[in-house]
Amino acid sequence: MTAGRFEIDPDIRVAATLPARVYSDPDAFTLQRERIFARTWQYAGHDDLVSVAGQVCPFTLLPGALDEPLVLTRDGDDRLHCLSNVCTHRGTLVVEGAGHLQQLRCCYHGRRFTLDGQFHSMPEFEGTAGFPSKADDLPPVSLAQLERFLMVALAPAMPFDDVAGPLRARLAGLPFADLVYDGAAAREFLIEATWALYIDNYLEGFHIPYVHSSLATTLDYGAYAVELERYAVLQLGIAKPGERAFALPKGHRDANRSVAAYYFWLFPTTMFNVYPWGVSVNVVTPLAVDRTRVSFLPFVWDEGARGEGAGSGLDRVEREDEAIVEAVQRGVRSRLYDRGRYSPTREGGVHHFHRLLAEFMHG
Ligand code: FES
Numbered sequence: 001m002t003a004g005r006f007e008i009d010p011d012i013r014v015a016a017t018l019p020a021r022v023y024s025d026p027d028a029f030t031l032q033r034e035r036i037f038a039r040t041w042q043y044a045g046h047d048d049l050v051s052v053a054g055q056v057c058p059f060t061l062l063p064g065a066l067d068e069p070l071v072l073t074r075d076g077d078d079r080l081h082c083l084s085n086v087c088t089h090r091g092t093l094v095v096e097g098a099g100h101l102q103q104l105r106c107c108y109h110g111r112r113f114t115l116d117g118q119f120h121s122m123p124e125f126e127g128t129a130g131f132p133s134k135a136d137d138l139p140p141v142s143l144a145q146l147e148r149f150l151m152v153a154l155a156p157a158m159p160f161d162d163v164a165g166p167l168r169a170r171l172a173g174l175p176f177a178d179l180v181y182d183g184a185a186a187r188e189f190l191i192e193a194t195w196a197l198y199i200d201n202y203l204e205g206f207h208i209p210y211v212h213s214s215l216a217t218t219l220d221y222g223a224y225a226v227e228l229e230r231y232a233v234l235q236l237g238i239a240k241p242g243e244r245a246f247a248l249p250k251g252h253r254d255a256n257r258s259v260a261a262y263y264f265w266l267f268p269t270t271m272f273n274v275y276p277w278g279v280s281v282n283v284v285t286p287l288a289v290d291r292t293r294v295s296f297l298p299f300v301w302d303e304g305a306r307g308e309g310a311g312s313g314l315d316r317v318e319r320e321d322e323a324i325v326e327a328v329q330r331g332v333r334s335r336l337y338d339r340g341r342y343s344p345t346r347e348g349g350v351h352h353f354h355r356l357l358a359e360f361m362h363g
């Protein structure tokens with residue numbers, strides 16, 4: 001398989017961008033399933049989904065890429081769990097819908113599990129030797145929390161704190177406890193392009209003056225800043241004079257600049273866009289090599305600030321991004337295009353992402 005072999009020079013000044021086949025080759029996508037998505041932290045939801053003891057919430061992790069049936073539970077001791085939702089008997093799904101339960105009971109032959117995933121009971125198994133054993137429990141899945149947001153990983157290559165540490169530090173003090181999920185304003189976009197092109201586009205503000213004329217009127221292009229972390233990229237949108245910005249307390253490291261938006265990307269598929277009104281979580285779901293779903297999930301702490309500045313008009317910005325990313329997908333299939341070069345001043349985030357792709361796809 002050649003899809004996995006490519007180099008991205010660590011020096012952005014001499015580096016070439018990702019080979020075009022990585023964006024369009026089904027083999028590359030197959031490789032990414034196990035080498036990237038199964039080994040990294042993915043967004044699973046917010047804590048209201050399982051806010052009281054006994055609440056359960058089944059979901060499929062990355063449908064189309066991982067298709068892993070999982071279930072979130074909160075047990076009687078108020079502890080959160082993420083478990084495999086596949087019965088350890090003959091493999092049917094255990095929990096069919098969200099609700100409140102005392103135990104998890106498989107509907108096929110009645111095997112029961114406690115809410116922390118331990119085997120509880122099973123009819124007609126008296127004669128089975130060495131039963132039950134550890135293997136009859138529902139396998140636990142790594143679960144981590146970032147403020148109100150739940151992240152899970154099947155076989156994480158890194159502890160979650162290595163991914164989210166910089167975000168936690170930067171946003172400490174913001175009123176996450178006040179966040180209210182606005183489901184009515186949530187949006188899903190289906191994009192005819194590979195997930196990595198959507199990430200590329202997200203990781204640079206270079207295109208803002210060309211693609212987003214409305215956003216360009218609120219942000220100071222010259223002051224736009226990018227910071228690279230081991231498994232994350234932070235972009236800071238700086239407000240033009242008079243435009244809406246955070247009122248940060250004295251002593252905050254960004255107190256001397258007019259931050260309109262923090263755009264945090266966590267490798268590989270999660271974005272936390274933090275605005276004066278709250279947080280827009282963008283979840284990128286790779287459905288196929290050339291099909292991606294992007295979910296915009298708004299969590300609000302200040303409704304009054306919602307119509308202003310870089311955090312307003314997000315639907316329009318998304319449509320503009322979608323159109324450009326779909327055009328790139330058509331372009332990278334060309335026989336006449338392979339790789340480009342990076343702008344050292346504007347494309348540090350894209351280069352960093354490509355380095356991570358190379359690192360993980362090489363295994
Ligand atoms: S598959 Fe669950 S009890 Fe048989």
Ligand SMILES: [Fe+2]
Nearest residue numbers: 201211212321
């Ligand atoms: Fe954009």
